[in-house]
Amino acid sequence: YGEISLKDIDQVAKSSFPLCMRHLFEKLREDHHLKHGGRMQLGLFLKGVGLKLDDALAFWKAEFSRKVGAERFDKEYAYGIRHNYGKEGKRTDYTPYSCQKIISSTPGVGDHHGCPYRHFSEENLRAALDKMGVGNRAVQDVMDKVRNRHYQLACTLTFEAIHGASCDAGINHPNQYYNDSKNILE
Template sequence: MVSTLLARYPFFEPAREEVAERADQLVDVVDDEVLGRAEERVTMALREGTTGDVGIPDGVPAHVELFSYPVARAVVSIVDEHPVTRRYAWAESVTARDRFRDDLSEEEKRRRSDKRDAKTAGGDGRRAVFNDVVDEFGLEVRREDDGVSMEVGDFLELASGMSDEEWKLVNREVTDGWVRVTRDDVLELSREAVRERVADGLPLFVPEEARDAVAPAVENVREVVADADITTEIDRVEETEFPPCMKTLLAEIREGEHLEHHSRFAITSFLTNIGMETDEIIETYEVNPGFGEEVTRYQTDHIRGDTGPTEYTCPSCSTMVTYGDCRNKDELCETISHPLGYYRKRLEALDDEEGDGGEDDEEGGDEDGQE
C-alpha cells in the first residue's frame, strides 16, 4: 500500500524512494491508469494551472497518483517545449500549496480539539503537518509565541522568485537574521521550493522503451499545446514580418511617445517571446523619455520568467482589441487569433519565398489561428 501522504506529495524525498523501491525503471510503473492520470496532470497544468484537487481525485488509487508524477515529468520532457515545462512546474507547485493549506487546516483543527498533538497527527502518513513541509525543504523556521520567523537566507533564496512588493526584504521585519513571516507565507515560499524541485532536471532523458510506453499521452498533450495557443520557442527577429500592432507600438517607442502599461507589456512580451535578449530590448527603450534602465530590465526579466515563476506570453488578439492596442490591421490579421500566430505565418511565407528564389507565395493553408 502506498501512503496517501506520498501520493499527495510525490516530489517529497520519501516518495522518490518509494518509487525507486517499487520499480527498477520508469516503464515498470506505466499502465493505463497511471498513464491516464499522468496525461491529466499535464493537460490540467496547461489548461487550468493546477494538476488536481486538494484531495486525490475520486477513484484514483494512491499508487496511481504517486506513479503518475514521474510519468508526467517524462511526458513533459518528451514534449520538450519551454512554456510547457514552466506551466507544468508552476501547476504542480500550486496544487502542492493548496494541499499544504488543506492539511495544515486539519492540523489546526486537531490541535484545537486536543485529540492529539501536531507531531503525532501526521504519524499515519495521511496528512502533512507544518514540520513535514519545512523539514522536507530544509527550511530554518522557528515558532514564537506571537508568530513565525524564517532564517533570512532561506527567505531570500525563495522570495527572489516572487515579484510582489510584500516579498521584498525591506518590507519585512528582520531581527538578528530572522525574518518575520506568517504560516501562510511559509506555505507560499514552500510552493516556490516545490516549483524549483519539479522543474529541476527537466527535460529528463527518457529511454526509448519508456518513450514508446508514454507515446499516446505525449501525442494528446501536443494536441492540447496546439489547441491552447501555447507557443513553441521562436528564436528569430525579423522586424519586417512583425504584426501591424507590434510594428505600431515599436514605432511609438522609437518616436518617444508614452506607452500605457498594457501597451508596454504587449510589445515587451512579444519581443521576449521571439527571442530578443533583455539588453536588446533595453536598447530599444532607451530613446523613450520614460526610459529607466533598472525598471525596464526588471520588468523585462520578469516577463521572460527569469525573476518569477511564470514566463508570460504576449496578449491574444482579443485582449489587444480590448485595450486598444490592435491597430492597423491587415488581411492576415483576419485569419489569426494571436500576434505570435501572425508572426509565424509571416516567417513561414518568408522562408517559402526564399526557398522558391523569391517567387510570390500566397498565405494559404489551414489558417485557423492556432499556434
C-alpha cells in the first residue's frame, strides 16, 4: 500500500475510488455522518489506501464534529477508528472488506454501505454511473451484468469505461480497484 494525504483525498476519491467507496465518501461529506456499517466499510478501505491513523482521526472528526460536535466525536466515535487500526481492544489489525463481503452485506434504511451494483435501485445506479462519467453504451453493458447478478463484472466494466483500459483480472476487492486505478493514472 502507498500513502495518501488529506489534501488529496477528495480528488483521489473522484478519480480512483470504486463506486461503493465513492458513495460512502460523498455521503459522509454531505451528511457529516455515517452509520456503523458505513464507517467500517469506508474506514478500513481508507486504511488500506494508506491513510495514517492521525489523518483518519482528523478526517472523521472534521465531518462528525459538524453533526454531533467535537466532544461527542472524541467520546463515541474516535475509539472505533483507533480500533480499526488495531489500537484498541484486542488490537487486531483489521483488513479492508472484499467485494464478496460487501456484496453479501444487508444495508438497512439510512445505511450507505454495501455494493451499489447489488443494493442500489436501477434508477439510482444509472444516475451514479452517469455522474462517474460512464457513457450510455457502457451503462447498458453494466446494467446487463447487474440484471444477471454479476456485480463484480459490472464494476469491472465501469472501471474499464472510466479508465479507458482493460482490467483482465476483474475486480474482486475495492482496494484492488484503487491500486489498479492508481497504476493506470500515475
